[in-house]
Amino acid sequence: MNVCPRAWDAPPTVHWLNHDPELEDAINLLAAELGFQIVAYPSVEAFLERSTADTRDCIVLNWQMPGANEVAAAEVLRARRDRMPIIGFVRGATVRMAVEGMQQGAFDFHAWPIEPLVLGASIARAVAKFEAERGLALQRACVERRLSSLTDREREVMEFATQGFSTRDIAERLGISPKTAEHHRARLLNKMQVANMTQLIVLVLRNR
Amino acid sequence: MNVCPRAWDAPPTVHWLNHDPELEDAINLLAAELGFQIVAYPSVEAFLERSTADTRDCIVLNWQMPGANEVAAAEVLRARRDRMPIIGFVRGATVRMAVEGMQQGAFDFHAWPIEPLVLGASIARAVAKFEAERGLALQRACVERRLSSLTDREREVMEFATQGFSTRDIAERLGISPKTAEHHRARLLNKMQVANMTQLIVLVLRNR
DNA sequence: TGCGCCATAGGTGACATCACCCATGCACGC
DNA sequence: GCGTGCATGGGTGATGTCACCTATGGCGCA
Numbered sequence: 001m002n003v004c005p006r007a008w009d010a011p012p013t014v015h016w017l018n019h020d021p022e023l024e025d026a027i028n029l030l031a032a033e034l035g036f037q038i039v040a041y042p043s044v045e046a047f048l049e050r051s052t053a054d055t056r057d058c059i060v061l062n063w064q065m066p067g068a069n070e071v072a073a074a075e076v077l078r079a080r081r082d083r084m085p086i087i088g089f090v091r092g093a094t095v096r097m098a099v100e101g102m103q104q105g106a107f108d109f110h111a112w113p114i115e116p117l118v119l120g121a122s123i124a125r126a127v128a129k130f131e132a133e134r135g136l137a138l139q140r141a142c143v144e145r146r147l148s149s150l151t152d153r154e155r156e157v158m159e160f161a162t163q164g165f166s167t168r169d170i171a172e173r174l175g176i177s178p179k180t181a182e183h184h185r186a187r188l189l190n191k192m193q194v195a196n197m198t199q200l201i202v203l204v205l206r207n208r
Numbered sequence: 209m210n211v212c213p214r215a216w217d218a219p220p221t222v223h224w225l226n227h228d229p230e231l232e233d234a235i236n237l238l239a240a241e242l243g244f245q246i247v248a249y250p251s252v253e254a255f256l257e258r259s260t261a262d263t264r265d266c267i268v269l270n271w272q273m274p275g276a277n278e279v280a281a282a283e284v285l286r287a288r289r290d291r292m293p294i295i296g297f298v299r300g301a302t303v304r305m306a307v308e309g310m311q312q313g314a315f316d317f318h319a320w321p322i323e324p325l326v327l328g329a330s331i332a333r334a335v336a337k338f339e340a341e342r343g344l345a346l347q348r349a350c351v352e353r354r355l356s357s358l359t360d361r362e363r364e365v366m367e368f369a370t371q372g373f374s375t376r377d378i379a380e381r382l383g384i385s386p387k388t389a390e391h392h393r394a395r396l397l398n399k400m401q402v403a404n405m406t407q408l409i410v411l412v413l414r415n416r
Numbered sequence: 417t418g419c420g421c422c423a424t425a426g427g428t429g430a431c432a433t434c435a436c437c438c439a440t441g442c443a444c445g446c
Numbered sequence: 447g448c449g450t451g452c453a454t455g456g457g458t459g460a461t462g463t464c465a466c467c468t469a470t471g472g473c474g475c476a
Contacts, residue, residue, distance in 0.1 A: 098303045099317045102310035109307045153453065164407035166432075180454050186434070196433075196462090198405055199372035205413040361423065374462070387425050394464065404432090404463075 012127040015084075016040040017047055018062040020091075026113065034120045056134075058126040060119075063090040063101055063109075083137065085126035089114060136207075143207040146192050154191070157184040161197060162204050220335040223292075224248040225255055226270040228299075234321065242328045264342075266334040268327075271298040271309055271317075291345060293334035297322060344415075351415040354400050362399070365392040369405060370412050 014036045016027055024040070031038040041047040044065060085107035090097055093111035101109040107129070108122045130137075150158065153174075160170040171181035185197070194200045222244045224235055232248070239246040249255040252273060293315035298305055301319035309317040315337065316330045338345075358366065361382075368378040379389035393405070402408045 093303050095301050095303060095306045095317065095319045098306045099310060102307060103316070108311070109303065111303045151452065161406070162410065164402075164404075164410040166404070166406075168432080176453085177455055179456055182434080183454080186436095189434080194372075196372075196374070198369070198374075198409055201406055201409050202370065202372040202413065205410065359422065376462080384423085385425055387427090388423070390464080391424080394466095397464080 011035070011037050012056045012058065012123070014038045014123055015047060015051055015057060015059045017044065017059060017065060019043060019065050020062060023062070023112065030114075030116050030119065033116045034123070036120075036123060056127060056131060057084055058107070058123055058130060059084055059086045060123070061086055061088050061106075063088040063097070063106075083130075083133070085130050087119075087122055087126055140207045143192075143203060147204075149191050150188065154184050154188050157181060158188055158192075158200070158204070161185070161188075162201050220244060220264045220266065220331070222246045222331055223255060223259055223265060223267045225252065225267060225273060227251060227273050228270060231270070231320065238322075238324055238327065241324045242331070244328075244331060264335060264339060265292055266315070266331055266338060267292055267294045268331070269294055269296050269314075271296040271305070271314075291338075291341070293338050295327075295330055295334055348415045351400075351411060355412075357399050358396065362392050362396050365389060366396055366408070366412070369393070369396075370409050 087108045088101040088106040089110040091112045098109040171178040296309040296314040297318040299320045306317040379386040
């Protein structure tokens with residue numbers, strides 16, 4: 001059986017984060033059965049070090065992994081991996097555990113052992129969702145790159161500008177000449193590659 | 209026992225949506241025990257008709273209520289009730305049901321019967337969260353009210369403006385004179401009560 | 417029939433934005 | 447020391463924004 005749609009030009013990668021050796025055989029069987037490319041990591045740290053940021057991935061995470069608590073783990077993963085969807089699972093899952101997993105930002109949550117078909121469908125949905133948001137994620141990364149090229153002063157000017165302040169107001173608040181504020185604004189527009197302030201505000205507010 | 213913090217100047221209201229007559233006695237016991245003000249509705253329609261939009265409320269919803277399916281119900285409630293938090297419950301809840309409830313936007317999810325202490329804590333958290341977001345919700349409602357006063361043409365102009373187009377560009381795209389587009393823009397700024405286009409964009413994009 | 421609301425279009429004038437130009441001073445690294 | 451980057455400040459001119467004003471034509475409602 002293969003739940004990975006053939007239409008995809010490359011198979012999605014499943015990042016398998018699990019510390020429990022008893023589950024390793026099961027995942028190998030699942031991998032063979034599901035047809036996804038599966039990369040296993042024994043810890044959150046190993047994943048953060050070794051994984052490459054791909055565009056068509058999802059994370060399947062043992063929610064009882066040691067180290068930081070599950071909240072922190074999920075948050076770190078989400079921040080570092082550009083909102084890659086996380087599918088949680090845990091042995092002997094209860095309704096409460098599932099709800100808390102979801103509240104911490106999981107895309108889906110399962111009790112172990114998982115029916116291969118159910119996990120496959122869950123992964124397919126997660127990858128599809130990530131795919132749909134890929135354009136947004138790429139744009140966000142692009143904006144982030146441009147933002148990092150700004151100087152501190154330019155960033156300050158941008159902060160005020162994105163709150164609706166005019167150049168004159170910004171100059172007053174920063175205690176500098178309107179001309180200097182204008183100068184920073186000009187460099188800002190240039191570095192952010194937009195034609196005017198309204199486009200800058202739209203770009204920044206849409207990609208927060 | 210009373211899990212409602214005394215610091216609140218008014219007790220929060222719990223909107224109890226349930227169609228199952230067997231649970232009515234239980235909720236009356238819960239109500240007495242928890243100290244919240246509880247208003248019961250036998251259907252989603254009854255809630256939408258009779259409930260008043262309060263600022264310190266939450267919804268406790270039997271996820272197996274008949275009528276529209278649960279997804280639609282949750283979405284309707286969220287839209288109409290200004291993102292009031294929804295706590296779901298269901299008899300014989302499974303991990304899957306809980307996960308789906310959370311995916312549909314529930315704030316929390318429980319298996320019935322619920323421990324009074326657990327439900328009380330859940331309600332307290334939901335109300336606290338809603339309280340924290342109240343300022344944002346009020347501002348969003350205010351923006352919404354102003355938006356509804358716009359004419360179709362003004363709305364069109366605003367759509368383009370919030371995408372970063374200049375007045376000249378908008379005029380060209382709408383096939384009207386730049387002067388007419390300017391006229392719509394002016395009425396737009398007036399109705400939305402902002403000083404300039406950048407403030408309008410900030411207002412609209414921050415309150416979507 | 418007249419009133420109000422809307423879309424259309426134009427005029428004028430004050431001000432802001434934006435793209436060029438210029439310069440000085442300061443810190444940091446080669 | 448000397449270039450490089452940054453913050454500071456200014457000048458000029460084209461263009462855009464914004465607040466006033468005017469007017470015409472359509473459409474619905476009392």
